[in-house]
Amino acid sequence: MRKVARLATVNSQVRCESLNVMEPLDSRGVNPGPGQGPSVRSGEARGGHLGFVAHEIRNPLSTALWTAELLARMSMEERGGARGEKLSAMCLRSVARVRQLIEDHFLSERLDIGGLPLRVEAIGVKEAVEAVIERRPSDAGPASSSQLDASLGVEADRTLLERAVESLVAVAGSERTPVVVTARATEREVELSFAGRPVDAAALEDPLKGAPSDPTGRALAMPLARRIATALGGALAAGEGGWRLTLPRARAYTARPTSAARP
Amino acid sequence: MNSPLVLVVDDDPDILDAICDILEAEGYRVSRARHGREALDQIDGERPDVILLDLMMPVMDGVAFAQALRLRPAVRDIPIVVISADGNPQRAASVGAIGYLAKPFDIEALLAQVAGITRPGAGAAPPRG
Numbered sequence: 331m332r333k334v335a336r337l338a339t340v341n342s343q344v345r346c347e348s349l350n351v352m353e354p355l356d357s358r359g360v361n362p363g364p365g366q367g368p369s370v371r372s373g374e375a376r377g378g379h380l381g382f383v384a385h386e387i388r389n390p391l392s393t394a395l396w397t398a399e400l401l402a403r404m405s406m407e408e409r410g411g412a413r414g415e416k417l418s419a420m421c422l423r424s425v426a427r428v429r430q431l432i433e434d435h436f437l438s439e440r441l442d443i444g445g446l447p448l449r450v451e452a453i454g455v456k457e458a459v460e461a462v463i464e465r466r467p468s469d470a471g472p473a474s475s476s477q478l479d480a481s482l483g484v485e486a487d488r489t490l491l492e493r494a495v496e497s498l499v500a501v502a503g504s505e506r507t508p509v510v511v512t513a514r515a516t517e518r519e520v521e522l523s524f525a526g527r528p529v530d531a532a533a534l535e536d537p538l539k540g541a542p543s544d545p546t547g548r549a550l551a552m553p554l555a556r557r558i559a560t561a562l563g564g565a566l567a568a569g570e571g572g573w574r575l576t577l578p579r580a581r582a583y584t585a586r587p588t589s590a591a592r593p
Numbered sequence: 594m595n596s597p598l599v600l601v602v603d604d605d606p607d608i609l610d611a612i613c614d615i616l617e618a619e620g621y622r623v624s625r626a627r628h629g630r631e632a633l634d635q636i637d638g639e640r641p642d643v644i645l646l647d648l649m650m651p652v653m654d655g656v657a658f659a660q661a662l663r664l665r666p667a668v669r670d671i672p673i674v675v676i677s678a679d680g681n682p683q684r685a686a687s688v689g690a691i692g693y694l695a696k697p698f699d700i701e702a703l704l705a706q707v708a709g710i711t712r713p714g715a716g717a718a719p720p721r722g
Binding site: 381384385388389390391392393395396397399400413416417420423424539540542543545 | 604606607608610611612614615618649651678679680696697698700
């Protein structure tokens with residue numbers, strides 16, 4: 331059964347030390363609002379984070395503007411040469427970085443503010459992870475979902491779930507590190523684990539001005555994934571083996587038949 | 594006579610490539626470094642005529658690099674132009690820079706700064722070999 335919910339009604343929860351121990355924030359006397367972590371509570375931290383976002387965008391924006399201008403100054407013949415091709419590739423790469431940062435930033439903002447319509451439904455985790463992996467750029471490193479159970483489902487908004495999975499696979503698999511996605515479940519929750527590059531729990535916080543840049547444009551991926559997890563009634567945490575995304579389990583999920591199984 | 598040598602220091606590989614391309618197309622020689630430590634190594638090899646310096650970098654940031662440079666008598670007077678996306682010109686003054694370019698700056702502004710330092714009185718006219 332499909333449910334349409336609004337973000338403002340999603341019950342915020344905090345991740346506790348062990349799986350399947352999730353405590354509503356309200357019971358702890360804390361209610362920071364949907365998707366908001368500690369780092370966005372004060373104006374100073376907020377300003378520092380926006381300063382970081384501006385800095386992150388200005389670098390690829392600079393490259394995009396310069397290379398576009400250089401290409402505009404070239405003749406058609408020069409543009410088809412080695413330098414033209416190099417500048418074109420740099421321009422496209424830089425615009426893609428800007429686009430990624432803007433999309434991550436504004437989705438995070440909408441999740442913070444609330445009111446984002448969610449279409450919650452039962453979704454197979456294997457199906458969702460595989461959809462993300464299939465869309466990975468050809469030059470990205472390998473990612474595996476072969477250990478996922480096809481019968482395991484979560485209650486989630488598909489678009490947000492795939493954005494969170496994409497962010498986590500990108501971060502765990504940066505610098506072409508192989509990523510392995512696994513899952514385990516309790517009666518109420520599914521925990522997806524993304525193992526790849528070593529985990530740094532500080533990456534969950536909103537980066538502030540002065541924090542190191544990410545030349546791939548994914549500096550906002552982890553804060554976005556954290557907000558999505560909260561918005562979906564789950565949590566994101568750093569574990570020993572990788573990033574752990576916990577979401578409510580879909581009790582009524584039935585795996586879609588594979589093409590081989592169809593008559 | 595050699596063209597002026599410009600050392601570009603930035604941790605963003607595309608920024609490095611783009612600025613070096615712009616300068617080389619105008620006839621400058623360029624060397625590049627991804628952080629302050631690499632920049633100090635570059636300077637040990639050949640003294641640049643001007644340094645274009647980003648501030649926020651891993652390993653050794655722009656402030657630490659400038660401090661280390663000023664401790665080396667043979668190279669302490671190399672002019673520095675800060676190229677930064679942090680939008681804070683005061684930080685350029687703090688490292689003793691003689692110029693500041695806020696990303697994203699215009700190509701012509703970059704060329705004017707470099708020409709003004711390497712060819713005093715020549716304005717933005719490029720060296721072209």
